[in-house]
Amino acid sequence: MAEDSFGEALLSNLQEFLDSSPDCLLVSDFNTHRYLYVNETTCTMTGYSRHELLEMEASALTLQDRDLVSEIYQKARDAGDEGFTDEPRLMESKDRSRRGWWEPHFRYTVVQGREVVVIVSREVTPQVLAERAALRAKRIYAALSATNEAIIRSSSPDELFQAVCDAAIESGGMTTAVVLMPEPGSDQLIPRAMAGFGRDVTQNVVISTDPGRPEGQGLNGRAFRSGQPQVTDDFLKDERTRFWHSTVRTKTRMKSAAAVPILRNGRSIGTLHLCSRERNAFDEEIIGLLVRMADNVSYALQTFEKEEERRQAEERAHYLATHCSLTGLPNRNLLADLLEQAIASVDRTGHKPAIMFIDLDHFKEVNDTWGHDTGDRVLELVASRLRSVLRDHDVLARLGGDEFVVLVQNIDRPAHAVRVAEKLLEASSAPIKVDGHAFEITFSIGISLYPDHGCRQQDLMKAADLAMYVAKDKGKNTWAISGDGAQSRISCVDEPA
Known part of the structure; x- marks a missing residue:
């Protein structure tokens, strides 16, 4: 397995290029002499499969004494960047159907901390x-x-x-x-x-x-x-x-x-x-x-x-x-990952997250009256306003439709979350103008806090969602914290499966 992973790192995505070379290309471990890579030309010339060659040491293929191979490899290392070209050798395939003189060039290098010898062998006719x-x-x-x-x-x-x-x-x-x-x-x-x-x-x-x-x-x-x-x-x-x-x-x-x-x-x-x-x-x-x-x-x-x-x-x-293709905001999948990370880091950082589920009041009327293109533009501007009142490390996500979620980092008490919700509501106070039309957009916000309303991301999301409906029942354009008629606290103790 070590040779496999090394070969993958060495070859990257140049396999096709190396296999198409007319030269035999081999990479051998400097110390063990095992072949770590051979190209297709080497397989064709020797008659061995790539699997067979990768099980060999250099001496088994070249029919040379192992000590002589060590001397050649040491000579390659001593040669430095230029490497050295050895004398042509008469090589024969396994089934003796191919026979010819091949001139190997040896070059020592280090790849990913591993000493190797790169061998490029070319068929030559020295007498000419x-x-x-x-x-x-x-x-x-x-x-x-x-x-x-x-x-x-x-x-x-x-x-x-x-x-x-x-x-x-x-x-x-x-x-x-x-x-x-x-x-x-x-x-x-x-x-x-x-x-x-x-x-x-x-x-x-x-x-x-x-x-x-x-x-x-x-x-x-x-x-x-x-x-x-x-x-x-x-x-x-x-x-x-x-x-x-x-x-x-x-x-x-x-x-x-x-x-x-x-x-x-x-x-x-x-x-x-x-x-x-x-x-x-x-x-x-x-x-x-x-x-x-x-x-x-x-x-x-x-x-x-x-x-x-x-x-x-x-x-x-x-x-x-x-990400949401319309607003560029994180979508439900990314939000879930980020919330999981925030929860997992609480013990290390002491920063407790809060979730704010935001639903636009009466947004359906915008789509029904002015069309979805206008509605999409309104959503883009809403996203921009919400983002403008949040801190850089807080997360604004869009779940779809007119539903947004804010992941607020480092909430130490409910009053802190309420202040953030009030800022979000203030962001909707001015009309949103699209194509000469002014739209009065308000929000209903549901809030859940870790660990008061759950220790799992799905529990916090559900608690905030239910709290949002409580805010709508209050008359919209307001906020509600989970437990305010929404649901009771969810235990942080994992239930048996």
């Missing part, structure tokens, strides 16, 4: 890689691994953007990394995150998406418009970057650069701008990895948006379930 290209690819793999981890760990787009830039510098070996996004209401791309050399220059450089402006003829403007990566192998000799030559020549060490569009549904939403001190640093393989990195960022942004939409929908659903 030139030594220098392999080194660059390895760095970008590390940056991609760090980006994937950042997607898991980041809680906001800006945090993710910064993590991507940091990964490109620290793991990818780049000189400068910038995430650019459109400025609302403008054709400019502005930095949302940056890392590396030349930060002061990057912050002040104007980059546009408008092809009619010189600032829009560079790599980022073209990448944004075309949706395709733009690469220059020699920045200072490229006509597309002429507008920035003087700045770059004197203030940066840039030799080559790339701009990779961040796409959503085929349309650009930003760019990832990377610079290197080496010429010809962005070969086809590197660009492919950077495109994947940008795609991962795009997917993560969609996940953030979906999560935000889900959170807002949950908040809205919770609000609608606990």
Whole structure:
């Protein structure tokens, strides 16, 4: 069960993204070597089910000695943020139907206080890689691994953007990394995150998406418009970057650069701008990895948006379930919860609650004569008046129709409750004006006190409701306390079920 809950916290709602990755992704406990998470690609490649893999230690899957696995994990921890990529290994599926060379990258991290090793294993063909290209690819793999981890760990787009830039510098070996996004209401791309050399220059450089402006003829403007990566192998000799030559020549060490569009549904939403001190640093393989990195960022942004939409929908659903849609006041359900909390806190705080059940006198005549739209507006104004005479920590709720309830905190004696009721009655003294019509609205108020009239929320509500009818019998526009002909005191001793 501990592994299950840890896995849920680690993966959050990125399961679909991780499973769709062409890389094998595994998370292993640093100390026990047990796998805590594997993606679907790992299951496909090894021939084991996810359940089987989560029952394994690393040595059982890799057929390595456990001490050797410990050395590798220790090496990952010693490697720090960059991690390390091990030599390619010949891997075979359980049924021997799949066989190939896989290059694992190990990265040590701590998630929720737990030491883990994140393993990203990619199928490679080492003999076709030139030594220098392999080194660059390895760095970008590390940056991609760090980006994937950042997607898991980041809680906001800006945090993710910064993590991507940091990964490109620290793991990818780049000189400068910038995430650019459109400025609302403008054709400019502005930095949302940056890392590396030349930060002061990057912050002040104007980059546009408008092809009619010189600032829009560079790599980022073209990448944004075309949706395709733009690469220059020699920045200072490229006509597309002429507008920035003087700045770059004197203030940066840039030799080559790339701009990779961040796409959503085929349309650009930003760019990832990377610079290197080496010429010809962005070969086809590197660009492919950077495109994947940008795609991962795009997917993560969609996940953030979906999560935000889900959170807002949950908040809205919770609000609608606990509040009156007309007045925005707490409804019966929320009032019951708040009253329960007030009762439960009496022993700790000494603050005794009181309930005031309010019914509008003759309100039916307003609806019948002027219609429900006018009646609703009257109810909104009544709610506003009642709220205006209460303290901030008192609760005004609407049960429905023309019935309101006030939960008054810290009532030490009946006279205190009476003073509050008198203030509420005074709130109805001035006519309520709607669409040029003046309405004389009065209240009948029933009062119940804890513990005099009950120790349970339902008993206090019932006592106040009955007292309200006594107030109406008195002639309306007045108050009555429970027991004034309404009912006798309800015992606080729980009756046997």
